Amino acid sequence: MKINTVKHLIKESIKNLNRNRVMAFSSISSVTVTLLLVVVFLAVMLNVNFMGSTLKKDIDIRVLVSQSADKTDEETLQMNIKKIKHVNSITYSSKNQELEKLINSMDENGQAFKLFKQKNPLKNTFIIKTDKPENIEIVAEKINDLSNTDEVIYGEKEIKKIFNFVNMGQSIGIILIIGLLFTAIFLISNTIKITIMARKKEIEVMRLVGATNSFIRLPFIFEGLWIGFLGSIIPIGFLLITYGIVYNYLMPKLVGTVFKLLPQLSFVIELSITTMVIGVMIGMVGSVLSIQKFLKK
Template sequence: MKSSTISRHVRESFKSIGRNGWMTFASVSAVTVTLLLVGVFMVIMMNLNKVATDVENDVEIKVLIDLQADSKAETTLQQQIKDMPGVESMKYSSKEQELNGLVKDFGEDLSLFKQSNPLRNVLYVKAENPQQTATVAKKIDALDNTYEVLYGKGKIEKLFNFLNISRNVGIVLIIALLLTAMFLISNTIKITITARRKEIEIMKLVGATNWFVRIPFVLEGMWLGLLGAIIPIAVVTILYSQLYSVIAPKMKGEIFQLLDVTPFIFEVDLLILLMGVVIGIWGSFMSVRKFLKI
């Protein structure tokens, strides 16, 4: 296709947007509202997914070492756990370190136990896949020189089930919202093109090819998608930046953290922009097709 033809199509798409002011406004408004809903929901779900991931990554197995185990036996146990499939990391904590931690958390009264420490040496183990924590814990429990293996049995399984269900529900809701957005936007664009069916019929009758007729409408749909994405991008960026500046300092040091503004918000903005463009092009392409059969 010649560059002059492409330039003509671009000019025609812009002129069409200007000539059909109210229909353009209706289409852009539909794109804006639906993409704003999609953008806000994406920000919420991606942060909830991060919270779920943080919870999973915080899960660890606490291995209490038998009091009868000497230093050689403890070394052997540590090596066995390190070599075990599915283990990501392991940290050793002596009973003195454990007692110091309790004194720090619950007060100096517990320092009286330093004369006769009743605690045990401990190994803190993390599984490569948090969902496999229970499986790894059972394997460790079968090893020699372990007194007790703690990982929140019963509760941790319920937690992971809840997180998996939450993720699946979030994915379904996002897909449903995207399909709804595609339906609303494409139908609004279809109304715009239907109102101009006579223009398409005349172009066909004078010998214009299908692609010659279609390209200006496809470009117009792309411009409508771009215009409709501007406000959602601005609103989502400003709101999330403000929310982050208020909440992030209060959550500093906590397990749960919001996703950093950059690059997260730019990724969301890019997704919103791409959705607007793709849905606009798709809606125009599908809508104009039915009027090309003359």
């Protein structure tokens, strides 16, 4: 009789062990898939934001000075521009300098513009940088009201498109990431809830012998932490390999443009640490939510 009881207990223990392994693997798989998606979205979103902020910094206001303005008029205009709030810097570029820039920017085709050196049709220009990209439109409108300005160019439509694109990318990225994190917490919570139900008798015995809720809760929290940690390993490895490949492929093609990717080493290290922290946190939160519901009963 005793032998049969021992055999039964051993069989039940093995079943529970196998069940726990399957559920743990299921939880780790859920975290892995979720974090893979989170890593991809974060990498794309952060680089889009970086490109957007770089573009914003490169935006300036170009003030074409009236042809009738003399040197004194130009100096007065420059002083009046400096007085405008949010103006960070102002650079003077003569019409000859503007022509040289045009010739150099056109490579071989720019040689044809050398004919204009004798009678330059371009205008002297003030190039203004604002303290914040968002203040460009305000500053441009104030400059436009000043005398001796022929035209104020700041790419109004392009600025709005850039701002809208960056803001939309941020909003969509944040919503998707939050949704994925909540999905991961839900999956881990349900998986650990099944584990708790399977060990219900064990927990009830612990409560009968005087175990506190904190003592009962602690092993499940560590289990969630471990699940989150293991679930973050594959996404981190994926990030290390994939971002390096994408970076080495795209950066040579982006040379000479305003577009750049985030620096490879620092970005990968920071995002890897963030991914691991997110994995551990969602694992722990999922565990706490599951055991908390059971301990309230």
